[in-house]
Amino acid sequence: MSTANHTPTPAIKGRFIGVGVGPGDPELITLKALRLIQSAQVVSFLANEQGASQAKSIAREAFAAVQHPQQEIAIKMPMSTDRELANQAYDNGAQRITQALKQGVDVVFLCEGDPLFFGSFAYLLERINGAFECQVVPGVSSINAAASALRHPLTLLKESFAVVSGRHSAQQIDTALAEHDTVVIMKAGRARPKILTALRKTQRLHQAKYLEYIGRDNERIVDDVSLLEDKAGPYFSLFVVTKTERGTR
Structure with missing residues (x-):
């Protein structure tokens, strides 16, 4: 009888992908961003306290062609300028995104303009990068x-x-x-x-x-x-x- 040790297969983790959707014109979304949004199982974005999202609105034409169920992680940001409240919202959002990534599912985060130019994606990236593979798709800046x-x-x-x-x-x-x-x-x-x-x-x-x-x-x-x-x-x-x-x- 074989006594060989078998190394457990590491769990597959999802990728966290920041996608720039441009400043407002839906036609300025890149082909790569369009493909990722349309194929994503989980999409995330910032939203106001009523759940409305500027980034999702900009990407509306991309969502119109989606043919499969998509989970949404809306990160509601407080209207207050209090930095502590904003950090709490980012912490909560990062935790929810991390849960999806642990299940082996990619999460596509929509960001107005470019993700790394005054972009909200940067605050989530610093909380998630290192634990999971992260990618960035540049967008047209304002x-x-x-x-x-x-x-x-x-x-x-x-x-x-x-x-x-x-x-x-x-x-x-x-x-x-x-x-x-x-x-x-x-x-x-x-x-x-x-x-x-x-x-x-x-x-x-x-x-x-x-x-x-x-x-x-x-x-x-x-x-x-x-x-x-x-x-x-x-x-x-x-x-x-x-x-x-x-x-x-």
């Missing part, structure tokens, strides 16, 4: 979509380029505007008054363009930001500031 909507190059030749957030301090925004040829200010939202003040202070108000909900039905572009309301705006908004005179070859 910055690229904004340049296309404006039909305006972000940088030319030796022009410098900086990206800051409305969450940065007024001093940091002032410094970026003073030191760089092109500046994109993301997540303008509640910081819009602060950003307008910085643009006036650095005398770059006339060089700025303002965009909301890029690629969506309610897209808004303001070419003359001196006419922009000096009050908080929507979360999905940004400023693009470029030099009036551009370099030549």
